[in-house]
Amino acid sequence: MHIAWGSFLLALLVIVLVPGPDFVLVTRNAANGARWGWLAAAGVTCGLLLHATAATLGLSALVVTVPGALLVVKTIGVAYLAWMGWQIVRRSGAAAQPTTVDTPRSAGAVFARGLLTDVLNPKVMLTFLTLLPQAMDPAAAPMPQAALLSGVAVTAFGVWWLIVVPSVRWLSALLSGPRRRRVFERCCGGALLAMAASIAVG
Structure with missing residues (x-):
């Protein structure tokens, strides 16, 4: 089994x-x-x-081949991103101070938003569909290769978050003022709205 690790890791x-x-x-x-x-x-x-599992089992490819299925996924993803971006912008005034209430309900909401943001993003699904086949050995069994490459991709993102989250902590001090916090929130909401528009026209 000869996997094109060089090109795969560079693209990843x-x-x-x-x-x-x-x-x-x-x-x-x-x-x-x-x-x-x-x-x-x-x-x-x-x-x-979930995306990695779907790609490994061939479910993502099935979604692409079914007429209208990808459009439905894309529409739902765009609508969710746009809704979330608008909510952040709309509530930016009330969110002028960092979140201080640590409750299971709010913690679950943060986790759920992260899950849905990724699951409903059609670009993530298409990334797995285009990235994996280019690195796989056509002469070998596809499923073990897809599972291995998907595992490497998920691990790479996990390592990235291990770098990002501690690095962003300094923002808490910079955003201590209500005005800065408001600007930051609006930038985040605006970025999500822009990404929703990009996916919609892409």
Whole structure:
């Protein structure tokens, strides 16, 4: 089994480092405290695991081949990102101070947002569908290769979050003022709205 590790890892590095909805969500929550950043990152990682499993089992390819299925996934993903971005912008005034209430309900909400942001992003599914076949050995069994490559991809993102969350903690001090916090929240919401528009026209 000859996997094209060089090209795969290079492409994966670019994908990991380019900011997307997951990065915006994790960064925003990490700015409110490391705990919230880890919860968002955990949700995102679980979403990646679901995409990786679907790609390995061939379910993602099935979605692409079924007429209209990809459009439905794309529409739901765009609507969710746009809704979340608008909610952040709309509530930016009330969110002028970091989150201080640590409750199971709010913790679950942060995790769920991370999970849904990744699961409902059609670009993540398409990334697995395009990245994995290019690195796989056509002469070998596809499923073990897909499982291995998917595992490496999820691990790479996990390592990235281990770097991002602690690095973003300094934002808490910089955003101590209500005005700075408001600007930061609006930037995060605006970024999600822009990404939703990009996916919609992409």
